[in-house]
Amino acid sequence: xxxxxxxxxxxxxxxxxxxxxxxxxxxxxxxxxxxxxxxxxxxxxxxxxxxxxxxxxxxxxxxxxxxxxxxxxxxxxxxxxxxxxxxxxxxxxxxxxxxxxxxxxxxxxxxxxxxxxxxxxxxxxxxxxxxxxxxxxxxxxxxxxxxxxxxxxxxxxxxxxxxxxxxxxxxxxxxxxxxxxxxxxxxxxxxxxxxxxxxxxxxxxxxxxxxxxxxxxxxxxxxxxxxxxxxxxxxxxxxxxxxxxxxxxxxxxxxxxxxxxxxxxxxxxxxxxxxxxxxxxxxxxxxxxxxxxxxxxxxxxxxxxxxxxxxxxxxxxx
Numbered sequence: 001x002x003x004x005x006x007x008x009x010x011x012x013x014x015x016x017x018x019x020x021x022x023x024x025x026x027x028x029x030x031x032x033x034x035x036x037x038x039x040x041x042x043x044x045x046x047x048x049x050x051x052x053x054x055x056x057x058x059x060x061x062x063x064x065x066x067x068x069x070x071x072x073x074x075x076x077x078x079x080x081x082x083x084x085x086x087x088x089x090x091x092x093x094x095x096x097x098x099x100x101x102x103x104x105x106x107x108x109x110x111x112x113x114x115x116x117x118x119x120x121x122x123x124x125x126x127x128x129x130x131x132x133x134x135x136x137x138x139x140x141x142x143x144x145x146x147x148x149x150x151x152x153x154x155x156x157x158x159x160x161x162x163x164x165x166x167x168x169x170x171x172x173x174x175x176x177x178x179x180x181x182x183x184x185x186x187x188x189x190x191x192x193x194x195x196x197x198x199x200x201x202x203x204x205x206x207x208x209x210x211x212x213x214x215x216x217x218x219x220x221x222x223x224x225x226x227x228x229x230x231x232x233x234x235x236x237x238x239x240x241x242x243x244x245x246x247x248x249x250x251x252x253x254x255x256x257x258x259x260x261x262x263x264x265x266x267x268x269x270x271x272x273x274x275x276x277x278x279x280x281x282x283x284x285x286x287x288x289x290x291x292x293x294x295x296x297x298x299x300x301x302x303x304x305x306x307x308x309x310x311x312x313x314x315x316x317x318x
Contacts, residue, residue, distance in 0.1 A: 109282035116281070127153035130166075132226040136176045143216060146223055148179040150215030154207060170199055170208070182212050231267050238270045239263070242291045245301055248309040249287045260287055270295060 068079050075083070101107040131137045131145075131152035140148055152175060159166040173194035183189050186205055200208070231239055243266055250257035261278050268276035269291060278288035290311060293299040297314070304310050 106282075112281045124160075125156070126224075127156040128224045129226075130156040131175075134172050134175065136172065137179065138226055140176070140179055143182075143218075144179040145225075146218030147182050147212055147215030148175065149223060150218060151175050151178060151208065151211045154211035158204065158207070169204070171195070174199070178208075178212060179215070182216055183209065185209075228271075231270050235270050238295055239267055241301065242266050242270060242295060244309060245291055245294055245311065246287050249290065251308075253286060266291070 068082070070079070070083075097110075098107065101110050128149055131148040134148070134152065137145075137148040137152070151170070155166050155170045155175065158164075159169045162169070171194040174192050177193045177195075183192060186209060189195060189200060189205060189208065243263065246261050246266060247257045250260045253260075260283060265277045265283075269278045269288070276288075277283050278291060280288075290299070293313075294301065294311065300312050300314055301309050302312055
């Protein structure tokens, strides 16, 4: 997370003057758009929030600010001011965004999405499933999976105990390295890639070795395997077709396609999984039902000759 620095009008203009000609040209090119424009120069990043061709808000961050040790106490006055600025503009931005969402009839969409995020972050994940979130670990086979499950579960519990990010307890790189080549002694831990003395303090080294030993002895029935991903080759054309239509629907709605549906969401829908996000909330309204009609053979896609796809209802055509 970045913590913006409050900028006065004079300070803002002064920093803009320090930008290169290329930066200024880029700024002018996108000024008639809405969204976030980021310009960087000499260790300073300037964020311009645009709406209706005007800058409605501006913040900046300095590389030196991002390197602040936020775990150090007490924080300096500069650090506290920098951190507080992260929320200083939220009320004004929310008022502006709410007005636009209401005008477009999408306020309920945004509130629904926020509620999903709140619930997701409020739930305590099962520690034995924590290894699913590590991309490299999902590719492991055999005994290595058991070690990954056990060590990731230990990391999750220790992170909660000390209120630290899991990667501060043990980096993903070290976890996967131990799963592939389980250490047999404390001395072996010193040769694990990505692991150093910081991660072995306060009894962590002994606990880690115990977790590795438990993982090596994990039985197949005790292994929690992540849900199936992807689709059979027979259905891959359906995923391609559905992805194209979701992209078109997202463009029509002026939304990022990855926000509407990820590839995993689309694959889940094609497989018939009821957990696909395309089956609930605003996503079902915008894209889920149209894509389902397409996959069921009740609709077809066609190119309109002007760069867009259109959906034809085959039932009406019969």
